[in-house]
Amino acid sequence: MATGNLLYAQSGGVTAVINATASGVITEARERRIRVLAAREGILGALREDLVDTARESIASIRALAHTPGGAFGSCRYKLKSLEEDRAKYERLLDVFRAHDVRWFLYNGGNDSADTALKVSRLAAASAYPLTCIGVPKTIDNDLAVTDCSPGFGSAAKYTAVSVREAALDVAAMAGSSTRVFVYEAMGRHAGWLAAAAGLAGDGADDAPHLILFPERAYDEADFLARVQAVVDRVGWCVVVASEGIRTADGGFVAESGGGTDAFGHAQLGGVAPYLAGRVKDALGLKVHWATPDYLQRSARHIASQTDLDQAIAVGRAAVRYALERRNATMPAVRRVSDNPYRWTIEPAPLARVANREKKMPAAFLRRDGYGITAAARRYLQPLVRGEAYPPYRDGLPAYVSLKNTPVAKKLPDWP
Structure with missing residues (x-):
């Protein structure tokens, strides 16, 4: 059986379904008897060694994440520079990973997050530290390369x-x-x-x-x-x-x-x-x-798309499987199989093809006069908004969950 801990972190602007991805990650890991730690405020939490133990959360709370918006562990906008410019920070990350026996790192974000996960994977390899890094897709802008669409x-x-x-x-x-x-x-x-x-x-x-x-x-x-x-x-x-x-x-x-x-x-x-x-x-x-x-x-989240929810959970579960299969520097991507009926699957994509690349609207999706969308755009967009994934309601308002986020004891000196 695989040994070690998995560290999950959220990055950038959150989405209505990023916590559904977190739910998918934690649920899949629990089924495989892998302990999941989460970093508060994304990569900043990893640098600060500010980690929480998701094992202290109930099954009901983890399930409720799937219908709760926001970022359950906190997210951040923090850009790590190149390995050469920010080497001390990357090495600090490896120190934290070593201290907490982190063997799998899942970074849930967009283009910049994919780039960070890729750089961390390269430094770990150069340092002979056994770490598998997975970029988990998320963005409402839908601008991630390779994947047909971005959860969120x-x-x-x-x-x-x-x-x-x-x-x-x-x-x-x-x-x-x-x-x-x-x-x-x-x-x-x-x-x-x-x-x-x-x-x-x-x-x-x-x-x-x-x-x-x-x-x-x-x-x-x-x-x-x-x-x-x-x-x-x-x-x-x-x-x-x-x-x-x-x-x-x-x-x-x-x-x-x-x-x-x-x-x-x-x-x-x-x-x-x-x-x-x-x-x-x-x-x-x-x-x-x-x-x-x-x-x-x-x-x-109150008007979330069922398609989006399903895909958000699916990429989270796939990310854990890829990590345990040691598919380093990989992202679970959505591949469209057909438009009508709409069918999709999850497939691995190299982070090197995702990081810092931007998917813009194809010219065929823009009306000739530049002020509207074409039939091709409708065929692409309509399946992505289908299905109603309403959260449960209580007293007239959505019933969302707040996690305990029990901290993990620190083992290293404070990060400046």
Whole structure:
């Protein structure tokens, strides 16, 4: 039987189903009699030797993770640099792994997390420490390479499409005497997958959303304003969905806030919806409302997609199997077998093909005029939002779980 402990950590922005992946990891490991430790606040917890023992959690609590949003162990935005630049930090990680007999490391995150898991695997190999590193996919942006889709995206996509459809009914009801244009901002720095998902809200040419702005297409203000006016003239009102990462032709973000960069070196973006709403109001004289759902998009477990939930659990279970099979520097990826009926499977993908790569919207998914999605995009997106995975409710509200997160005794000096 395999000996040693498995360390699981969450990274980056959480999703509505990242805890479902954690549930899959812990459940699979328990079935194989492997002890699972979890790092508080992702890689920071590993560096600080701030670990919790998931064996102290009840089976019921681990099962309840599958319907609880947020990050049960805490996540972080913390970018480790190259092995050469941050060697002391990587070596500290190995010291923590040695101290707690960690033989399997599962890092649940996006592109940067895949890169970290890959680097840790290489250092462990160079140091002759028996460690298997697995990158576990997660991101609402759906921009991970190799995998057909990223767990977390389907639920955020469902929330986006539902929100846009419902808001459109509100706008239509009030357009005669009130709001004529509504602008909805979707997450997506470089890839417009979530904005595209809003396109599922309507089927006909005059159904909302009438205009979608993608990062993959340069923002042309004059053309955009002309199209808004044309829709209002034709339909009586207009719903716009804009990805937060839309850029002008010179490459500058339309909504760059000037607030510097985040922990990953990305420019801080600050409100494309209010900016566009202001331009529509000033240039066209129309009454405008806007919404920036922000964290609501990624935390909306109450409207999660069953497809997304199933895939989130599946990658967690597969990650444990791959780890025990010593498939080092690997990620469990979703492979689409067919569109109709929708079928999928989980297959191993090398982290070297995932790390720091970005999957953008294919040109075939963007309507020729650049303001909507094609039939091909619908075929891709619709299966990912199917199925209702409602959490249990108590007193009218979702019943979520809080773990005990019993700490593991430290064995090393504090990390500065």
